[in-house]
Amino acid sequence: MSFQQYVHQDKYGTGLCADVLYQIIEMRIPQNALGKSLGELFGMTLARGSINRLKAIRASRYEGGYQAILARVAGGKLIHADETKVEVDGKDAYVWVFTNLQDVAFVFSESREASTPQTIMKDFHGVLVSDFYAAYDSINCPKQKCLVHLIRDLNDDLRKQPFNSEMTELAMGFAGLARPMIESVDRFGLRAYHLRKHKSAVNRFFERLSKRDYQTESALGYKKRFEKNREKLFTFLDHDGIPWNNNNAEHAIKAFVKLRRCIGGMSSAKGIRDFLVLLSISQTCKCRGVRFLDFLRSGHTDVAAFCGPPPTSEDPQTIES
DSSP, X not given: OOHHHHHHTTSSHHHHHHHHHHHHHXXXXXXXXXXXXXXXXXXXXXXXXXXXXXHHHHHHHTHHHHHHHHHHHHTSSEEEEEEEEEEEXXXXXXXXXXXXXXXXXXXXXXXXXXXXXXXXXXXXXXXXEEOSOGGGGGSSSOEEEOHHHHHHHHHHHHHHOTTOHHHHHHHHHHHHXXXXXXXXXXXXXXXXXXXXXXXXXXXXXXXXXXXXXXXXXXXXHHHHHHHHTHHHHSGGGGSTTOOSSOHHHHHHHHHHHHHHHHHTTOOOHHHHHHHHHHHHHHHHHHHTTOOHHHHHHHTOSOHHHHHOSOOOOSSOOOOOO
């Protein structure tokens, strides 16, 4: 009997299948190396294709749980979003992540067009936290742009132009605006009651900005960027529990980047989707404070049912990858 037939009939048991998935997804062991290891340990002759079929069969089993994760993310009050490139059959494709504080959902797309986030968030009414990629602007909901991205860009350009007094003034002005907000978050958490007091400083910043007639191209570009995104930079001041950065999505996307190195461009679109179903469950387990291997061995297919109510916290926690 073939390995695939054993898997279908559960003759290797939930335990072995769980260990295989754990090593592929959590430990990021290449399937060829895993097949050799299993052969040495258990005397099985397992080609990469056999392990890949096991992955596909189990991903199909967890599809309902994956869809439940997507539904919980899209039905919540907060989404962090990010995307990264992946090579499939020699062509560029994209993996998107949509996450809140308890659930992580990875989605495959053949392009970076806005249709993917539009589909996922078509009924979303919370706040979207993202970087400055234009596709996210098409979502009909309040938005919070990642201030960490903006600060990084300012610092990078300032290092390139250390004698540009306009850039120095702009960077220092924005740092002086953002620092007290971050200190309030550190002291009181993400509570609008304590954060709304900073809105008057925001208004003063933009009033001064509107009166400045910058001469250098870089400073003028940042002035336009600030003014274009004015309504999206400080949304967190008006909402409880909305972060000022996109760290949760960035941590989640790093988990896929590490897995992508293991995959190495050898997977098909179907194979990538299978990986993403399992990775979504793995990262959701991590968010909820349970071990992925324990979930796999449990026989459950829904992470929420296995974990019970998610841990409550007044302040968001980032996902460690």
